Amino acid sequence: MDISIQDLTKIYPNGHKALKSVSLEISNGMFGLLGANGAGKSTLMRILVSLMSPTTGKVLVNGEDLRKNRKAIRTMTGYLPQDFSAFPKLRSWEFLDYSARLAGVKGKQKRRDAVEEMLEEVGLYEARERFANNLSGGMKRRLGIAQALIGDPKIIIVDEPTTGLDPDERIRFRNLLTKISARDVIIILSTHIVGDISSTCHHMALLRSGRLMYNGSPEALINQAKGNVWKIKASHEQFDEVNVKFNVISSIPSVGGWELEVVNESPKGFDAVPIEPNLEHAYVYYMEHYAEASLL
Ligand SMILES: Nc1ncnc2c1ncn2[C@@H]1O[C@H](COP(=O)(O)OP(=O)(O)OP(=O)(O)O)[C@@H](O)[C@H]1O
Ligand SMILES: [Mg+2]
Incomplete structure (x- = not known):
């Protein structure tokens, strides 16, 4: 997999310039996007999942223009929005079953297996019969992570995924991502916490006020x-x-x-x-x- 971000600029309708000529090449593995509040991380991620168009510039996924292949690329992408918190009145497992369906997992048994596996992975198996909208904040976050990871997406985009997780869950989540990153996938993780860019992130970028400040390995930055x-x-x-x-x-x-x-x-x-x-x-x-x- 590879994603080529070419000279992206985003100007919001109110005139705010949230991305300024950002170019990045991202290939397999875990990619950490680090930046302070308002740096433009979520803006970039929303463009990558085609929820929003850039003002100028383009994104190629495996050489194909994202805008021309929105649907196909969207289906192979798992996304956790930063503000993912409103859940429908569905049981946890039902919600994940629905997510698996959206991710293109076909067949009842296949979906059931995928749901069980994800519930285990994020530590929600005991809570599988509980209604998603009644879960605690941290549990909702974990369910959000699960819906992003279900169905073996090729591109995983998680926007500040560790917000609201307790320390144990943070470690668990990091290990889960590490395991997944060994496959033929791209994981893009945004954070404003330096510690979230773990040793398994071989590539990282620094954003500041919409501008790309650094692009390279954590080691080279050190x-x-x-x-x-x-x-x-x-x-x-x-x-x-x-x-x-x-x-x-x-x-x-x-x-x-x-x-x-x-x-x-x-x-x-x-x-x-x-x-x-x-x-x-x-x-x-x-x-x-x-x-x-x-x-x-
Ligand atoms: N819909 C919008 N209209 C106008 N300005 C916006 C909009 N969304 C975001 N912005 C502005 O664009 C800039 C980048 O916002 P963005 O949410 O991408 O930053 P971020 O790096 O994700 O920040 P955080 O760490 O706080 O999540 C900010 O200055 C923000 O105020
Ligand atoms: Mg954000």
Whole structure:
């Protein structure tokens, strides 16, 4: 599978420019789309599932224009919208059976097997007879995930899928996606949480104010931050000063003051010791150092 996003621009009717010349090539595996609130993640995803047309630019799926093959591509796509919460008055299993039908799973027994499997995968088997509209928020989210994954879609687009999941469910969901990503599928996952771009995401993109800031591997992003992340020590009196001077990622109390992780090219003083950056450090570093130029 491959998706080619070519020079997409989206201007909403009110004149808001939500995507600015975004081009991306996405192939098999898990692709993480990272960006702050309002970056344009959901806009891009709605275009990819053809719920909305771009103002200019186009999307090719396996070389075919998305707009000309809407129906066929839609059938092979599983989608979890960010605000998926209104469910019909159907039992959980009935809702998934309906979703399986939409995804093109033919035959009663086949659908039944698919539904049972999905209920197990998202931990809703015990709740299969409960009405979907009466489930708890987190359970609804899991049912939403299940409807996106049922019927072996070739393209899976999940918009902030982990919102509202408890820590156990987050891990479970990540493992489930990892398992699925080994197949011949594309998974596009949006998030504003750096930790959601797990080690299994080999490709990622950073969006900011509708603009593509970075496109590559998490490792390459981390490499760019090398030498720019430090552990420093500050007394209680220095705490405010440090927060003004540096981009502080974390601070933990220690004997007589604080130990902080900061992003900076070369912090002077404060017993600064360089440390290995992680993706969160890299994100902060990258946004700070490459942002201004691309905001024009
Ligand atoms: N229907 C709309 N009409 C006008 N502006 C819109 C519309 N939908 C979104 N926008 C604006 O477009 C920008 C991008 O919105 P979008 O929902 O794509 O961002 P996002 O990255 O998904 O954000 P979040 O993390 O909050 O979900 C925002 O500034 C938003 O206010
Ligand atoms: Mg969104």
